[in-house]
Every structure is written in structure tokens, then in C-alpha cells.
Amino acid sequence: MKRIEGVLTKMLVKHCDDRGFFMEILREDDVLFGQSGHFGQASISLSYPGVIKAFHYHKLQDDIWFFPNGSAQVVLHDLREHSPSYGETNVFYMGEGAPYLLFIPRGVAHGYRVLGAQPATIVYFTNLAYDPKQPDEYRLAYDDPEIGFDWNTKFR
Known part of the structure; x- marks a missing residue:
């Protein structure tokens, strides 16, 4: 599987002690903000x-996702016609057991x-x-045939 152009991940570090933990998520000087402006x-x-x-x-909008609780299967599909990864689909497993940030560039479903x-x-x-007068959100069905992603869990 080819990685979608412009998608970035950042592993997060937990600092634990007998009181609990502390974890930075995102900083203004983070490389992920450098991508989005x-x-x-x-x-x-x-x-x-x-x-x-x-x-x-x-x-117009770039997203940075983080799942602090629970677990999620995240699916990205590159819709950018001039991207070297146009038409590629990537899957990420994020959540408590996999604490990282995911940068999703504009044009990637x-x-x-x-x-x-x-x-x-x-x-x-x-x-x-978010601007309710000019929302920059374009929807596709979860089972869009062009993306063709099968959301069912496979057992082997």
C-alpha cells in the first residue's frame, strides 16, 4: 500500500508517575501545524x-485527528487528481493503545x-x-463505490 501524499503521523509520549500521566498533544511549533498553516x-x-x-x-481545511479514548479504524482516500497518491486508500488504527496524531490534508476523504x-x-x-454560511464540507457515502472500502471486520 502506498502512503497518501501529505498524510503525517506523530507518535505521542506519555509521561507517567504515581499520580497518573501527562501528554502534550499539539504545539504551535509542531511540524503538523507547519503543513496546515x-x-x-x-x-x-x-x-x-x-x-x-x-x-x-x-x-480548504486540513484536519489533525487524535483519539484519546476508545479505539477507531480510520480510513483515508486521496481524491486529489494531481496527487502522486491519487486514488490510494490508507487505514490507520488509532486510540488509547495507539496514541498519535494524524494529519489529513485537504482533498483527502x-x-x-x-x-x-x-x-x-x-x-x-x-x-x-467552521463557517456555517460557507461550510467547507463535502460528503460521500460510507460505502461509496469509487472508494470501495469494506468496513466489515475480517476473521481469519
């Missing part, structure tokens, strides 16, 4: 087990499915604030 908005959402939230993309028996929380950062 500047900070626009931070949001949080919780989804229940088995829920699929897919697909959507943006023409994205969505996720909650795995396991617990809800998943997503915290995401964007380079633009």
Missing part, C-alpha cells in the same frame, strides 16, 4: 461502538469506525474555523 478550531466528539462516520473531505465495546472520543484540530 495555522490554528483554526479544536473540537471533540464521542461516538458509540460500531458507529461509522464516513466519508467527508474539505477543499476521511472517516472512521468505532472498534470494540467502548465509545471512542475524537479530538480534532483544523486550520480554519
Whole structure:
């Protein structure tokens, strides 16, 4: 599988002691912000087990995703016609057991499915604030035939 051009990941480091832990998520001098330009908005959402939230993309907005709780299967599909990875699909497994950030460039469709028996929380950062008068959100069905992703878990 070819990695989608412009998609970045950043492993996060937990600093643990007998009181709990501390973990930086994102800083203004982070290389991920260098990709997106500047900070626009931070949001949080919780989804229940088995829920699929897919697909959507943006023409102007870049996203940075983080799942602090639960577990999710994240699917990206490159819709950018002039990208060297046009038409590629990438899958990432994110959550408590895999604490990292995922930078999703504009023009890359994205969505996720909650795995396991617990809800998943997503915290995401964007380079633009949401404008309800001109929303930069374009939707595709979770089972869009051009993407052709099978969300069913396979058992071997």
C-alpha cells in the first residue's frame, strides 16, 4: 500500500508517575501545524461502538485527528487528481493503545469506525474555523463505490 501524499503521523509520549500521566498533544511549533498553516478550531466528539462516520473531505481545511479514548479504524482516500497518491486508500488504527496524531490534508476523504465495546472520543484540530454560511464540507457515502472500502471486520 502506498502512503497518501501529505498524510503525517506523530507518535505521542506519555509521561507517567504515581499520580497518573501527562501528554502534550499539539504545539504551535509542531511540524503538523507547519503543513496546515495555522490554528483554526479544536473540537471533540464521542461516538458509540460500531458507529461509522464516513466519508467527508474539505477543499480548504486540513484536519489533525487524535483519539484519546476508545479505539477507531480510520480510513483515508486521496481524491486529489494531481496527487502522486491519487486514488490510494490508507487505514490507520488509532486510540488509547495507539496514541498519535494524524494529519489529513485537504482533498483527502476521511472517516472512521468505532472498534470494540467502548465509545471512542475524537479530538480534532483544523486550520480554519467552521463557517456555517460557507461550510467547507463535502460528503460521500460510507460505502461509496469509487472508494470501495469494506468496513466489515475480517476473521481469519
